[in-house]
Amino acid sequence: MDITLNTIDKQFGQFKALDNIDLHIESGELIALLGPSGSGKTTLLRIIAGLEFADGGAVYFGGEDVVAIPLRKRQIGFVFQHYALFKHMTVRDNVSFGLRVRKGETRPDKAVIRRRADELLDLVQLSGLGDRYPHQLSGGQRQRVALARALAIEPKVLLLDEPFGALDAKVRKELRQWLRELHQKTGVTTLFVTHDQEEALELADRVVIMSGGKIAQVGSVDEVYERPASPLVFDFLGSTNRIPAKLQDDHLIVGGQQIARYNGNQTGNVTLYVRPGDLRVAGVSDPGLDVTVLNVQRTGPIVRVTVEIPPTGQRLSVEVPHLHHDVKQFVPQQTVRLRLMQFSVFAAEPDLINEGVLTPHLIGRERSRLAQ
16 A cells, blocks of 8 residues: 655644655555654654644545545554553453454454464464463563554554654664564555664665654665765764865865865865764875874774864764774874765755755765875
């Protein structure tokens, strides 16, 4: 089931929750709605479900306008952050609830309902737990029950609102992989809301990044991470070094150093964005950015280095795998030259960014060409 949203608007009092949202979701896609609190992602999910109504615009399921169709008839499976299981019901009864409350001829007989519930428990890897109660399960198991219950009605669309937000980090990571495999088995068009960048990038076919009630960027995981459309997107998708720079004579200059060639046909002050993991030690004769090492810290599999750019004193973060050959070259109080493997350049003034005067420019990891 494909979903199309046309010019969706929603306002709560003076607060504009959604502003002219257009989005098309292909049948069978797994989409992440990603953004900070207040960005409009949950409101958009609830409008798709029919739990909220838009002030303007239209929602189409497979080409059919569903704005006037009530929630119970939209064939939506909805999973909440805090499970919302019935405590007095067994796991099997929780899973089969949507089937048991159907009316008349649409309700299967008891044997079919039980078989369907057991099939779903097997699908979510909870075989043999049908007679237990929610309080006898772990948090991760309860969330699997909630997903099985949502799938029991054979939904055309599955919606998940921060599905792993109430779980600890280890369980969240395990369930992310499990959900991806479950989606591949069922093929149900799925949207999930999250503020966790890692979760979105690991799970989704495409990511919809929202801010201030608007869509900041839509794209595949590679597209949004490797080619962020704005500083907001770059910042939101991971740690970022922001460095004041200047474009002059086709060169990018930081602290008086010509660090890279840039054929952007612009001049003047800009801001350079580079991720800590995209900085590596340059060769002896290679161009790059000379910095002073301040401290080196091992954090699990990653070595985090803090460096300083002379003469400005600005500090940068560098992240290197602990077995990488660059690690031994980071010695406190020593000078090293860093190579920028990939970066983005944006206009220094936010209004110019918004007007599209200066767009991102990226140099590929394998194709990095720095100025001589």
